[in-house]
Amino acid sequence: MPNRRDALSAALTLGALQLFPALSHAQARRLVFATFTGSWEEAHRDVLVPHFRRNNNNAEMTLDPLLSVDQIAKVTAARNAPPIDVMLHDPGPALVAIGQDLVDPFPVASSKHYKDLIAEAQDPMGPAIFFQAVGLTYNPEKIKTPPTSWADLWKPEYKGRVGITNLNSTLGTGWLVEVSKMRGGSESNVEPGFKAIQELKPSLAAVAANPGALATLFQQGQIDISPGNFNAIQILKARGVPVEFVKPKEGTIAFKTTAHVVKNSPNKALAAALIESAMSPEVQSRLMKSPYLIVPTNTKVAMEGDIQKVLARDHADLKKSFVFQDWKKINEQRASWIERFNREIRV
């Protein structure tokens, strides 16, 4: 009969294996895709994962929903045995990941769909699998004349009702750059943008710590107008919250969202196959429809529904109205901007 000590150590070992599954699966593990949290995860679980599995002998895979920056932290902490095979990034973090040598190039030559992507989406270090669009968001019950320009946020009638976010997010930083451009600045000069935010201070009802909080603030009537992410707004709208999205006449701020094969991934072939799936017209056209409303990057996908109505009639219109920012330049100074925002925009 085994004694108590043996039983205990066996239990401890089993427990440890449970706690650190990497110990037992160091060699072979299933494909891990770090998507974004919330509606993105939902969309990828419902559409992308089934498509990938159908086309890859039913290969097992796991979604690990994380913010871009947290994905980088997780991979950096284990460069040689990364716990993620495919990362999903906003433009700023994508350049950081590439700069820190965390990603491998996507095998463009053997790809079927890569060449069909819009020019802006083509990047061998990580093709864009969808776009995010940032425009003006407002509450149509409170604001009867729809805003048309970023400049409208400064209108005196919106005093105490405007929401913005700090620069921690891609949205916050991208918006600062766009406002700077509107006032004569650029990706390397946001001086005018900071001045503009100072002028906006009396109008501000909220400076949210993250874009997700903006949604709550609309719901609670704390703010009536703000810069907002198209997808986040569509979700709110579908839940019955009175919000509308309009593209400002300066153009919709567009972020390409890129998928990257992680360096040293044990599942490189499957990782590339997943990105292939995400670029395919079948997946992208399904994800464009309600309730997902994710902007496609594949030119073979014709615009439809709300995306066609609100964002871009077709690919030519998208090219014309989407503003892609130079995140290489933005990243150079982003740290100092965040520091400046910390100091100057404090209450």
Add this chain to the structure above:
Amino acid sequence: MGQAASGVAGRGASPLRLALPLTLFSVLFFVAPLLLLGMVSLFDDTQMTRMGLAQWHKLLGDAFTWRVLGSTLWLGVKVTALCLVIGFALAWAFVRCPRWLQTALIVVIVLPLLTSVVVRTFAWIVILGRQGIVNSVLAAVGWIDAPLKLLYTDGGLVVALANVQLPLMTLPLITALQKLDPNLQDASAALGAGAWTTFRRVTVPLALPGILAGCLLTYAAAITAFITQSLVGGGQMLFMPMYLYQQASTLQNWPYAAAISILFLVAVLLCVSLFNALGRLSRGLAPA
């Protein structure tokens, strides 16, 4: 306890050996990461290739850091003070309630601990918003014409944090007040002391260990409450946890973030030892 220990020792295991697993666990999962954190803070660049003291120079030489640290520690003081006032009243009422009411009351007191902090914090967004409960009531009564800005203000944050951390204050206070012999208060009254004198000279000194324990827990929880601070405080108020997150996550500047966290840790430890010193002092104060 001595007997139990010698009993085990008699079977061949010394108390030291029994403590070994826990020690190993602490070294492995607490001391080692802490040392690692210290190491990371000693790199000059974000890629962690050059060693140096640049992060520390930047951090300690910047008045902004001290302002953020100061406002974080001050926030903790305000929350703890508010919790103490409410918590003491609540605990006082609790020990004087009939038993059946106590059962109901303890559920109410502990209930917040059983709900997620995120949910509780969201509730405060609903309460404090422009169309929130507070503003609606004030407008209905006719005290205000335009909604007050409560969310994303210092006052709003203190109230929300105090609510979220209240059980941590109330529970130790209840324990302390329950142990208090009611005869002592009667004796004090019989000897001619008024209610206030009895409270000040008998009740409070005897409850002091509970007060200190409650303050310590509330204080530590309030200054590190990242979720509530960012959701109710917003992006315009910067406290140490958010500062740390910003540098570590958004900017991937681990060395600077490590320096911030060590500074914060040291500051919190200093506050905790201050509380402990007060605790030792209080033992002398309480007439045993």
